Amino acid sequence: MTRELWTRVDDYLNDALLSADPVLEAALADSGAAGLPPIAVSPSQGKLLHLLAVTAGARSILEIGTLGGYSTIWLARALPPGGHLVTCEYEPRHAKLARANLDRAGFGADVAEIRVGAALDTLPTLTGPFDFVFIDADKANLAAYVEAAFSLSRQGTTIVADNVIRGGAVADPTDTDRSVRGVREMFDLLHEDDRFDATAVQTVGDKGYDGFLLARIR
Ligand code: SAM
Numbered sequence: 001m002t003r004e005l006w007t008r009v010d011d012y013l014n015d016a017l018l019s020a021d022p023v024l025e026a027a028l029a030d031s032g033a034a035g036l037p038p039i040a041v042s043p044s045q046g047k048l049l050h051l052l053a054v055t056a057g058a059r060s061i062l063e064i065g066t067l068g069g070y071s072t073i074w075l076a077r078a079l080p081p082g083g084h085l086v087t088c089e090y091e092p093r094h095a096k097l098a099r100a101n102l103d104r105a106g107f108g109a110d111v112a113e114i115r116v117g118a119a120l121d122t123l124p125t126l127t128g129p130f131d132f133v134f135i136d137a138d139k140a141n142l143a144a145y146v147e148a149a150f151s152l153s154r155q156g157t158t159i160v161a162d163n164v165i166r167g168g169a170v171a172d173p174t175d176t177d178r179s180v181r182g183v184r185e186m187f188d189l190l191h192e193d194d195r196f197d198a199t200a201v202q203t204v205g206d207k208g209y210d211g212f213l214l215a216r217i218r
Contacts, residue, residue, distance in 0.1 A: 024043070024105075028040065031068030031097060046071055049160065052160065052214075053158075056156075058130075060132075061130060061132045062134070064133070064137045064149075065088070065089065066094060067089070068094060069097070072107075084111060085107070086115060088119040088122050090116075090138075095114045119145065133160070134162070138179075139163060139164075139180075142161060142183055143188070146215075147189070160214055164186070164200055165183075165209065194218060200212065
């Protein structure tokens, strides 16, 4: 199997299941034009996040790692009237573009709030509980983000963390890459920790070989 095939199948599935979406497409186009890295979730992953948040009945959503707000828009669209989302972003330049993309998508700061700064500094300033948490920032701090998410959760809160397979490197205990070590620290934390009920799923697609963690607070 090749990445070319995975991309062809992703294109097929997107055509089959996703409608043209000028607002999301503009968010990606403006992010690219502004020089942001092309590391947003894929359309099918965005829809998965949306469906998971809707299924969880989320009225309050926390995201760690905004970039240009692409996944944020998918998540904000899952909110019912009166719902609220907070997204944490380190880079002011990313946050500024995300603000514009969210505004264009119809989610002002009263609905989708961006907290700028290192997430380990901004998370303790937030008030929970959140119903749904999406973790998609630096991987070195993943375990700390899962702990922070727990502090801001309630029983039944859903937590999703992206990019936890790292092309398979996660299974190599000798790998010294900071992101791989960060992911492994997160799995060490979750191992037999009865606060969480968790699984992880490997994925392939136009973003390559990776995967995500899905956890529920017991
Ligand atoms: N969730 C976004 C999407 O799918 O559209 C993609 C997020 S991108 C993979 C990761 C983002 O996390 C980047 O914008 C990066 O600047 C941000 N980030 C990295 N380290 C961070 C930190 N310590 N605190 C907050 N954000 C951070």
